[in-house]
Amino acid sequence: MDFIFQPWPWYVAGPVIAIVMFLLFYFGERFGVSSNLETFCSIGGAGKFVDYFKIDWKENTWNLIFVIGAILGGFISTQWLTTTEAVAINPQTIQDLADIGIQNAGSSYLPDEIFSIETMLSLKGFLILLIAGIMVGFGARWAGGCTSGHAIVGLSNLEIPSLISVIGFFIGGLIMTWLILPLIF
Amino acid sequence: MKYIKFLLVGIIFGIVMSKAEIISWYRIYEMFKFQSFHMYGIIGSAVILGMISMFLFKKKMVKTFEGNDIHVSPKKKGLYRNLLGGILFGLGWALAGACPGPMFVLIGKGVVSILVVIFGATLGAFMYGAFKDKLPH
Numbered sequence: 001m002d003f004i005f006q007p008w009p010w011y012v013a014g015p016v017i018a019i020v021m022f023l024l025f026y027f028g029e030r031f032g033v034s035s036n037l038e039t040f041c042s043i044g045g046a047g048k049f050v051d052y053f054k055i056d057w058k059e060n061t062w063n064l065i066f067v068i069g070a071i072l073g074g075f076i077s078t079q080w081l082t083t084t085e086a087v088a089i090n091p092q093t094i095q096d097l098a099d100i101g102i103q104n105a106g107s108s109y110l111p112d113e114i115f116s117i118e119t120m121l122s123l124k125g126f127l128i129l130l131i132a133g134i135m136v137g138f139g140a141r142w143a144g145g146c147t148s149g150h151a152i153v154g155l156s157n158l159e160i161p162s163l164i165s166v167i168g169f170f171i172g173g174l175i176m177t178w179l180i181l182p183l184i185f
Numbered sequence: 186m187k188y189i190k191f192l193l194v195g196i197i198f199g200i201v202m203s204k205a206e207i208i209s210w211y212r213i214y215e216m217f218k219f220q221s222f223h224m225y226g227i228i229g230s231a232v233i234l235g236m237i238s239m240f241l242f243k244k245k246m247v248k249t250f251e252g253n254d255i256h257v258s259p260k261k262k263g264l265y266r267n268l269l270g271g272i273l274f275g276l277g278w279a280l281a282g283a284c285p286g287p288m289f290v291l292i293g294k295g296v297v298s299i300l301v302v303i304f305g306a307t308l309g310a311f312m313y314g315a316f317k318d319k320l321p322h
Contacts, residue, residue: 004204010223013205014230020198021231022238027190028249030257033285037310044307052314065188066195067289073199074208074293081200087209090220097214109209110282110296120298128280129298133288133305134312135277140285141313142270142320144261147284150271151228154260156235161260161267168271169278170217176279177217 005083021152029062032149033070034140036063085109101185113185128184143168202290210282217279265321277309 008016021031038053039060046053089106097105102113112119119125140146143165145154151169154162205227206212216224241247242255249255260267278284281302283291288306291299313320 007206008201008204010205010226011230013201013207014227015234016197016201017227017231018234018238020194020201021235023194025238025242025255025257026247026250028251028253033289037285037307038314040307041311041314046311046314050311050314052317062188062191065191066198069192069195070199070202070286070289071293073196074203074290076196077200077203078294081204087206087211089211089215093211093215093218093220096218106211109206109294111210114210114282115296115298117297120301126301129301130305132277132281133302134309135273136281136285136302137306137309138313139270139272139274139277139309141310143267143274144270146274148286150260152231152235153257155232157239157257157259158236159260161262164264164267165271168268169275172272172275173217173279176276177214181279
């Protein structure tokens with residue numbers, strides 16, 4: 001049973017994600033998390049301003065329930081299934097992060113330099129979190145999917161649009177990681 | 186009650202995202218630095234098994250629990266939509282260290298500041314809807 005409490009290796013996680021995708025299809029739906037962001041807009045009354053959001057969001061209730069499950073899963077895992085906060089990243093990664101101003105990399109899941117309450121309450125820190133979110137939400141809906149819908153489902157289905165999107169994800173991710181992050185902290 | 190199954194699948198998803206450290210900002214940074222196989226192994230093995238699932242669906246060897254054929258509707262075509270939207274998403278993914286799924290899992294982990302990211306992502310989706318007619322697709 002001890003392996004449950006250790007970090008799960010890739011060869012466990014990948015198949016479990018494939019099972020999640022399989023089950024959603026088996027239940028008559030399609031794996032894709034970012035469409036919930038549009039559902040939030042519709043529930044919040046965005047249809048009054050933009051016709052795009054005039055949809056019957058109740059059809060997407062299953063996906064909102066899935067998201068609630070994901071939140072519960074995060075809670076269950078943190079409370080009862082995890083004994084260490086440390087993430088065993090590559091020592092070179094730790095060094096690289098120290099060089100760009102992020103200390104103690106890997107001692108917890110997230111860097112304080114981005115996610116601590118203190119950072120969130122500063123203007124710069126708040127804007128970093130907000131702009132990161134805007135880029136994720138805007139980009140995902142423009143591309144018509146995120147990591148789940150494009151990288152997992154779309155690539156599995158051998159779809160060219162998903163391959164182009166995933167190449168885009170990497171172009172953007174590499175630009176941020178190699179060129180922009182070193183300038184921020 | 187018909188939604189209970191989606192709650193359970195969501196819980197499995199949340200647990201695996203957390204236990205395999207996919208929700209860790211550091212794992213995403215490490216992936217984009219090509220300094221670990223972890224994330225590539227996860228996505229790669231999920232996609233290979235996903236291909237087998239798709240084959241079973243197309244050959245109608247697996248149907249939905251209600252006995253219907255599983256049809257996987259294709260994603261929208263368009264170079265600009267997929268490439269430019271993808272690049273913007275990638276910039277945000279590497280900065281937040283989280284894509285939409287992990288954002289929600291991080292709420293369950295008790296990370297308050299992720300709420301700002303989720304608010305931003307919702308705002309971003311709204312902005313896309315508002316400007317979509319002016320964007321290349």
